[in-house]
Amino acid sequence: VDLDLDADQIALQDAARKLCEAQFTSEVVRGFGAPGGFDRGRWSQLCALGTFALALPEARGGVGLTIVDTVLVFEELGRGLVPGPLVASQLVAGVLPGVVDGERVVTIVEDGAGVLVAEHLDVADDVVIVRADGVWRVGASEVVAQPSARAVDPTSRVSVVEALPVGERIIGPDERAPWRTTGSLLVAALQLGVGSAATEVATAYALERRQFGRAIGSFQAVKHMLADSFARTEVARAAVYAAAVRAADSAPGGAFSSRALSSDEARAARAAASARVLAEHAAVANAKTAIQVHGGMGFTWEMDPHLYLKRAWALESMCGGADDAALAIAHDLAASI
Amino acid sequence: MQLAYTEDERRFRDELRAWLPGALAQMPPVRPEHDLVARRAYDVGWQRLMFEAGYAGIHWPREHGGRDATPSEHLVFLEELSAAGAPQEGANYVGLLHAGPTLIAEGSPAQQAEHLPAILRGDEVWCQGFSEPGAGSDLASLATRAVREGDEYIVTGQKIWTSHAVEADFCELLVRTDTEAPKHKGITWLILPMRSPGVEVRPLRTIEGTDEFAELFLDEVRIPVDNRVGAENDGWRVAMVTFSFERGTSFVSQLLESMRDVRDLVAACHALPARGATVWDDPGVRREAGAIAAEFDGLWALTQRNVTRATRGVVTPAGGSSFKLQYAEACHRLGDLSLRVLGNAGLVVDEIESLANGRLVRSAMHAFGVSIAAGTSQIQRNIIAERVLGLPKEA
Numbered sequence: 001v002d003l004d005l006d007a008d009q010i011a012l013q014d015a016a017r018k019l020c021e022a023q024f025t026s027e028v029v030r031g032f033g034a035p036g037g038f039d040r041g042r043w044s045q046l047c048a049l050g051t052f053a054l055a056l057p058e059a060r061g062g063v064g065l066t067i068v069d070t071v072l073v074f075e076e077l078g079r080g081l082v083p084g085p086l087v088a089s090q091l092v093a094g095v096l097p098g099v100v101d102g103e104r105v106v107t108i109v110e111d112g113a114g115v116l117v118a119e120h121l122d123v124a125d126d127v128v129i130v131r132a133d134g135v136w137r138v139g140a141s142e143v144v145a146q147p148s149a150r151a152v153d154p155t156s157r158v159s160v161v162e163a164l165p166v167g168e169r170i171i172g173p174d175e176r177a178p179w180r181t182t183g184s185l186l187v188a189a190l191q192l193g194v195g196s197a198a199t200e201v202a203t204a205y206a207l208e209r210r211q212f213g214r215a216i217g218s219f220q221a222v223k224h225m226l227a228d229s230f231a232r233t234e235v236a237r238a239a240v241y242a243a244a245v246r247a248a249d250s251a252p253g254g255a256f257s258s259r260a261l262s263s264d265e266a267r268a269a270r271a272a273a274s275a276r277v278l279a280e281h282a283a284v285a286n287a288k289t290a291i292q293v294h295g296g297m298g299f300t301w302e303m304d305p306h307l308y309l310k311r312a313w314a315l316e317s318m319c320g321g322a323d324d325a326a327l328a329i330a331h332d333l334a335a336s337i
Numbered sequence: 338m339q340l341a342y343t344e345d346e347r348r349f350r351d352e353l354r355a356w357l358p359g360a361l362a363q364m365p366p367v368r369p370e371h372d373l374v375a376r377r378a379y380d381v382g383w384q385r386l387m388f389e390a391g392y393a394g395i396h397w398p399r400e401h402g403g404r405d406a407t408p409s410e411h412l413v414f415l416e417e418l419s420a421a422g423a424p425q426e427g428a429n430y431v432g433l434l435h436a437g438p439t440l441i442a443e444g445s446p447a448q449q450a451e452h453l454p455a456i457l458r459g460d461e462v463w464c465q466g467f468s469e470p471g472a473g474s475d476l477a478s479l480a481t482r483a484v485r486e487g488d489e490y491i492v493t494g495q496k497i498w499t500s501h502a503v504e505a506d507f508c509e510l511l512v513r514t515d516t517e518a519p520k521h522k523g524i525t526w527l528i529l530p531m532r533s534p535g536v537e538v539r540p541l542r543t544i545e546g547t548d549e550f551a552e553l554f555l556d557e558v559r560i561p562v563d564n565r566v567g568a569e570n571d572g573w574r575v576a577m578v579t580f581s582f583e584r585g586t587s588f589v590s591q592l593l594e595s596m597r598d599v600r601d602l603v604a605a606c607h608a609l610p611a612r613g614a615t616v617w618d619d620p621g622v623r624r625e626a627g628a629i630a631a632e633f634d635g636l637w638a639l640t641q642r643n644v645t646r647a648t649r650g651v652v653t654p655a656g657g658s659s660f661k662l663q664y665a666e667a668c669h670r671l672g673d674l675s676l677r678v679l680g681n682a683g684l685v686v687d688e689i690e691s692l693a694n695g696r697l698v699r700s701a702m703h704a705f706g707v708s709i710a711a712g713t714s715q716i717q718r719n720i721i722a723e724r725v726l727g728l729p730k731e732a
Contacts, residue, residue: 001346001409002339003642004649009338068338203726218729220715223722227662230721234659238642239635245340270634277631326627327620333603333630334617 003241009072016073019049020080026304032083033154035147038123040102043084047102051077052093060094066248067182071189071240078193078283081307083155085120087186087318088128091179095170096126096137107140108183108318109161116161119314122147123157129164130319134176138167153310178265183319185243185272188279191315192233192240195282198308199229202290209295222293229286236278243271270332273325280322283312340641342413350413353392357421360386368424370547377462377504380427384459393457394433396584401441401449402457408584408647412640415586419593426590428501432456432463434587435579436509439526442578443567448528452507464505466496466529466553467576474716476511477520477573481555483512483527485562485569490514490527492558498710502538502551505531510560515570526572528564535559545702546686583652585643588664591707592640595668596633598700601693602626602675608692609678616678625674632667636660655725662717665708672701 005013023042031037054069056062063069070090077086088108089099098104104125109118111131118127124140144163151158171179203226206217216222250264287309291298298305316322342350364383369375387393396411397403406414426433437456440449455461472479481494492512502508508529515523529536535558541550567575603626606617616622643656675697676683682694708714722728 001342001412001641002645003638004338004645006338199726203728206728214732215729217722217726218731220719220731223726223728223731224715224718226726226728227718227721230655230726231659231662231717234655235632235635235639235663238638239631241338242340242634242638242641245338249340271638273627274631274634277628278635322628323624326624326631329627329630329634330603330623333599333626334607337600337604337607 003238003245005072009069012069013072013076015049016051016076017079019046020076020082024080024082026081026307029081029083029155029307033151033156035157038084038105038120038157040105040123043105044102046082046084047089047100052089052100056094056100061100062094066244067185068241068244068248071185071244074186074189075193075196075237075240078190078311079197081155081194081197081304081311085124086190087183090186091183092126092128092137092170096128098125109164110317110319111164113317116164117148117158118143118145118161119151119156119158121145121157121159121161127164127167128170129167130176130180132173132176134169134173135171135179136167137170138165142167153307153314155307155311156314178269180319181269181272182247184276184325185240185247187315187318188236188240188243188272188275191276191279191283191312192236194308194312194315195229195233195236195279195286198283198286198290198305198312199226199233201304201308202226202229202286202293205294205297216293225289225293229282229289232278232282232285236275236282239271239275239278243268243275246271266332270329273328273332276320276325277322277329280312280316280325283315284309287312342409346410346413349410350417353414353417354421356390356392357417357423360390361421361423364424368427373503373548377428377501380424380429381459381462383424383427384429384433384457388458393459394437396586397437397453397457398441401453408586408644411584411586412589412644415589416593419590419597428462428504429456429459431465431501431505431509432461435465436463436507439509439566439575439579443526443575445566447563448566452528461507462501462505464499464502464508464531464551464553466499466508466510468498469495470497474713477524479511479513479524481510481512482516483514483525483560485514488562489559490525490562490565492527492529492555492560494555496553496555497541497550499538499551499553500549502531502553503540503548507531508553511572511576514572518570521573523570524572524576525569526566526575527560528566529555529558529560530564533558533560543702544705545699583657584647585640585652585656585660586647587657587711588660589640592633592636592664595664595671595700596630596637598671598675598693598697599626599630599633602671602678602697605682605692605694605697606678608690609680609682622674622678625670629667629671629674632663632670636664636667639663653725654720658712658717658720658725661707661712662714662721665704665714665717668700668704668707672697672704675701 053062054065055067058064085107088106093100106126107120107124108128129136142165145159145161147159209216246268250268290305395404395406399405483490483492510527510529514525535556537554539552540548609616686695688695
């Protein structure tokens with residue numbers, strides 16, 4: 001058993017973090033949400049670094065690592081509030097051409113979710129549709145949609161979808177569930193990063209902001225909130241890493257399976273569901289704590305804490321949320337008694 | 338990163354699986370609860386069986402009778418014992434996990450020779466005399482006084498939360514030997530033989546209705562200076578040394594029990610009717626049960642992370658305090674759901690058929706044991722905030 005990063009993984013996370021800090025400053029990230037603000041140059045740079053190629057086999061132009069490494073990078077992308085269709089791109093990296101190198105931008109829609117809202121549709125080339133009978137692709141121009149003037153998350157443009165063509169099926173009904181589980185794990189990795197960063201910015205503010213003649217971080221009313229944020233993140237991180245290891249063990253190279261669920265796959269699905277529940281809670285709760293600790297400043301557009309909460313909210317609906325994951329765990333529990 | 342076990346660890350697991358059923362068959366079916374003498378006999382009986390098979394104190398160094406087990410092997414050991422339904426340490430807890438390791442690190446060769454083999458064999462039961470009515474979270478303010486008189490200390494004071502004091506042979510006792518020095522600098526660590534004149538033990542019933550706890554009254558008890566561990570006034574450091582033995586495994590048995598509670602609760606939900614179906618048909622209940630199971634899954638993963646680091650010699654408050662804080666929260670959450678789900682069955686502690694209602698209700702009460710004992714959740718939050726996040730102390 002080894003659930004800690006090795007030197008290569010530390011270096012990988014470090015490189016991803018440096019890229020985010022240099023290329024995706026708060027100003028840049030906010031710019032992505034403006035009309036026409038999606039910066040394809042920066043997106044291509046992110047792709048050029050192999051972000052979506054890490055887990056692809058070398059024979060297919062990938063780096064030949066596993067989903068564990070992808071998850072570690074996604075944690076950093078979440079921390080850096082990097083905008084763009086990260087999960088969609090990773091999920092179709094080996095399936096649709098042009099995505100890995102950023103030539104084509106894809107977005108993802110869950111059909112049957114009632115109101116259909118697609119992120120980044122205005123810049124997308126392809127739309128990936130998750131349906132009960134598999135995953136489908138349509139050209140973005142074939143989708144009838146209204147761009148929204150005001151997305152909740154100011155870093156991402158969204159469109160309300162009015163009509164979706166059927167399109168072509170790219171993933172069959174049997175592979176749909178593991179595919180979506182992988183997506184949910186990637187969302188959890190982003191949420192982990194969001195929760196982690198929210199704790200860090202709030203801690204930095206609590207050290208610097210003074211009231212009653214001392215740093216507000218000295219008051220237990222404040223420091224206990226931050227300690228809770230930290231502890232939630234620690235547990236969530238362990239769960240996300242464990243789920244990534246289980247996913248890599250059950251499907252080497254990230255291949256999708258059409259077989260009946262093996263015990264390894266069942267364990268991987270359970271681990272991914274637990275990771276999602278914990279990471280989603282950490283992201284939302286820690287972002288709320290960050291706003292609360294910033295006081296009135298946290299309620300302003302100018303400061304960043306609201307960006308963490310809004311990203312956390314936006315991620316909640318992707319590839320099923322924590323509620324779906326909790327029900328999946330309940331199903332697993334009932335099967336084992 | 339990998340979750341697979343090594344060849345050696347798998348072999349160790351197989352060895353335990355081969356041994357456990359036969360050993361457990363030699364134990365009485367139920368651990369006595371209220372008859373303290375019988376309970377001690379049960380606990381040390383199990384310890385003796387482990388000793389004879391070479392599994393006593395496996396995490397202790399080989400030169401002191403242990404097996405030098407790595408934290409990872411210790412994890413396997415606790416996992417297999419729990420899976421087989423083996424007894425927990427019970428009365429042997431302080432000896433095996435606290436007093437023993439302290440004597441290994443700080444005791445004289447004579448003290449080690451007298452006590453370590455006896456602890457491993459189950460011949461000696463120890464209790465802990467640290468907390469006092471006026472010294473809980475602020476342990477260093479303890480006031481039990483020890484005055485040197487020739488070759489003896491004369492000790493007077495009161496200790497509390499002394500688990501297994503009634504059955505214990507020895508007590509690891511923290512006393513104040515210097516009232517003038519700063520509070521951490523005037524404390525001494527003594528071995529108190531529990532049969533000494535002037536020692537009075539009064540059982541203290543817990544909210545669970547059991548008599549595990551006791552108060553300890555010390556009235557001019559004479560303790561030989563030879564029973565001092567470490568130097569006079571250096572007892573705080575000696576007591577803290579034990580924490581360096583913490584290797585991420587302290588709560589493993591309890592965590593596995595909590596996971597069993599979740600399974601019991603799910604089974605109870607299937608058996609209990611509600612609104613024309615069963616409680617399990619309520620998606621709100623299923624979601625909450627799933628979310629609680631997620632917490633325990635995450636805590637298991639954090640245990641594996643902490644054990645990984647401990648194997649490499651890294652033990653941080655980030656891992657330990659985060660675990661304890663979140664584990665306590667999850668236990669309370671499980672307790673809340675249990676009582677909600679059990680309904681009328683939650684009014685009795687006696688087990689009703691196969692509902693496990695008694696076990697679940699007692700776990701709901703025991704959640705406070707987790708959030709209060711060994712550093713309250715409030716103290717864990719201070720530790721994380723100050724030692725990990727670097728926030729200043731409250732003025």
